[in-house]
Amino acid sequence: MALFSKSKNEKAWQAGNSLPKHVAIIMDGNGRWAKKRGLPRTAGHSAGAETFRKIATYCKNLGMDYLTVYAFSTENWKRPKEEVDAIMQLLEKYLVEAIEKMERDGIRLKILGDTEPLSDKLKALIERTDSISHELSGFQANICLNYGGRDEIIKAARKYAREVSEGRANDIDEKGFAAYMYSDGIPDPDLIIRPSGEIRTSNFLLWQSAYSEFYFTDVLWPDFDEAELDKALEDYAKRSRRYGGV
Ligand code: IPE
Ligand code: IPE
Ligand code: MG
Numbered sequence: 287m288a289l290f291s292k293s294k295n296e297k298a299w300q301a302g303n304s305l306p307k308h309v310a311i312i313m314d315g316n317g318r319w320a321k322k323r324g325l326p327r328t329a330g331h332s333a334g335a336e337t338f339r340k341i342a343t344y345c346k347n348l349g350m351d352y353l354t355v356y357a358f359s360t361e362n363w364k365r366p367k368e369e370v371d372a373i374m375q376l377l378e379k380y381l382v383e384a385i386e387k388m389e390r391d392g393i394r395l396k397i398l399g400d401t402e403p404l405s406d407k408l409k410a411l412i413e414r415t416d417s418i419s420h421e422l423s424g425f426q427a428n429i430c431l432n433y434g435g436r437d438e439i440i441k442a443a444r445k446y447a448r449e450v451s452e453g454r455a456n457d458i459d460e461k462g463f464a465a466y467m468y469s470d471g472i473p474d475p476d477l478i479i480r481p482s483g484e485i486r487t488s489n490f491l492l493w494q495s496a497y498s499e500f501y502f503t504d505v506l507w508p509d510f511d512e513a514e515l516d517k518a519l520e521d522y523a524k525r526s527r528r529y530g531g532v
Contacts, residue, residue, distance in 0.1 A: 297516065299523035300348070306476035306522055308352040309345060309515075310498070312490050313338060315482030315506030322506075328372040333508035335376050344512045346393055346425040348519075352472060353427050356490050360400070360434030374405065377431065381411040385418060394419040394426040398468035399433035400441070428472065435492030442466035442493075469494055477522045481507045481514075499525050 299305060313334055320330030338355055345353040358373055384395055395415045401408070419426070446466050449455035455462060464470065474494045478487075483504040487495065501518040503510075 297520070299516075299519045304523035305348060305350065305519065306499075307350060308354065308473055308475045308477075309350060309518075310354040310356075310475035310478045310491060310495075311341070312356045312478070312480040312488065313507045314356075314480060314484060314488075316508060318482065319506040319508040327369055330508060331369075331373055331376055335380055337508050337510050338380075340512070341510065341515060342393060342427045343391070344515060345427075346391075351425065352475075353425075354398070354430065354472075354475060354491070355427070356430045356433065356488075358399075358431050358433070359489055360432060360437050361489065374408065377429075378405075378408055378411060381408070381415055385411065385414055388415070388418050389422065392422065392424050394422045394424065396426060396428045396472075397431050398428050399431045400437060401432065403432060426472075428469075430490070433468070433490075435487070435489045437489075438468055439493055464493070467493060474498060477501060477518065479503070479515075479518050481505050481510050497527065497529050499527065 316330030316334040317327040318330070319333060320327050323329075338357075342353055342355075357377065362373070363370060381395075384393070387393075388395065396419060397412045397415070401412055404412075442463060443466075446455065446458055446463060450458060469491075474496070475491060475498045477500075478491065478495055478498045479501045480486075481503050483502070485502050491498070499522055501521055503514065503518070505514050
């Protein structure tokens, strides 16, 4: 009774166990958001970076364990150099600021993806965020950067096969395979959100999304806010996850 009474302001999906532990978001629609306003695409990416800051803080305050966002795919190198450079600069800027505030904000950060082709500056910033994050506990934001689901699987398969051929691993199984992914140690996402009206994964978390719930909305990422996330969480709370069972 009193033990189970909920505050009036609590949203239905916050009651019980219906808040996902891990939400993943494909941050899409920055370019169209800018175009609608007659702005350069890069202005959309800046606005999108702001939305990420806001949503990460909100997820942490709701009590989630992980937020994973898709920031730059292995295919996004196909874009004009100026746009790629602008995105990389925004990421640098974000990491510089995050490093200063991580301890205060209590947000751990992890970059998932192939960091090899990134600039030395970005690589150094990633090393720094890794070492600070190791000292912290609690909420973790994962930023997928130069990430591709197929690339991740191929790289994992290559490493795992080498271990087996050198006699350091016995056989290839699902649990072992997951340990070679960038996401090693991170539970699979419960809910994957894609704004901007596109209904596809675009190579995001192919392995990890096997039993994720999906939520699509037409809202463009820079317009996405706490109320939009609430809608997705409310929808998620109504899903019945069966994992192949009954
Ligand atoms: C997502 O927004 C950001 C990245 C892919 C880096 P887009 O830049 O893809 O925006 P749209 O899809 O063109 O509107
Ligand atoms: C997916 O968006 C990648 C990111 C949001 C980082 P894209 O805009 O690259 O995907 P497509 O090209 O529409 O499939
Ligand atoms: Mg896009």
